[in-house]
Amino acid sequence: MWSPGSSAPLRIEPRRSWLLAAALAGVYTAAAAVLTGLPWPFWARLLSLGLLAVHGGWNLRRHWLKPLVRVAVWGTDGGWRLRLEGGWQSARAEPHSWVSRGLAILHFRLESGRRVTFLVLPDAVPAAVRRRLVLRWRATGAVEQ
Numbered sequence: 001m002w003s004p005g006s007s008a009p010l011r012i013e014p015r016r017s018w019l020l021a022a023a024l025a026g027v028y029t030a031a032a033a034v035l036t037g038l039p040w041p042f043w044a045r046l047l048s049l050g051l052l053a054v055h056g057g058w059n060l061r062r063h064w065l066k067p068l069v070r071v072a073v074w075g076t077d078g079g080w081r082l083r084l085e086g087g088w089q090s091a092r093a094e095p096h097s098w099v100s101r102g103l104a105i106l107h108f109r110l111e112s113g114r115r116v117t118f119l120v121l122p123d124a125v126p127a128a129v130r131r132r133l134v135l136r137w138r139a140t141g142a143v144e145q
Contacts, residue, residue, distance in 0.1 A: 007136070010133060014121070016065075017123050019121050020119065024064065068085070069118040089111060091109060101134055
């Protein structure tokens, strides 16, 4: 029987996800189309579109260009180590994290109390890493089937 503690640490080091970039572009394009069709005064639509562009740029930078979590390592002891901009920190996975074969949304609480989210998309990590993450997540009972 496979045991999550008997394997090597799981290192997740994602690349940039083009799926995420396409999803962000699609959502913000759709929102801009809706805003331009609203019966608001011109200045209100222009202001809304400007705020939408700023928010889109912020999200693109935060999630695609410079993600907060660069590397996540799930140790054999069950603990997580995250490499952030400021270096490595210990973290614990929150119970509302979600892992499936196509997408993983991992919510962590750092030692400092700060919460961070780590997205693992199918085009950002090798299939073997994704498969190991799903198997370990299920084996530890972190997710209910």
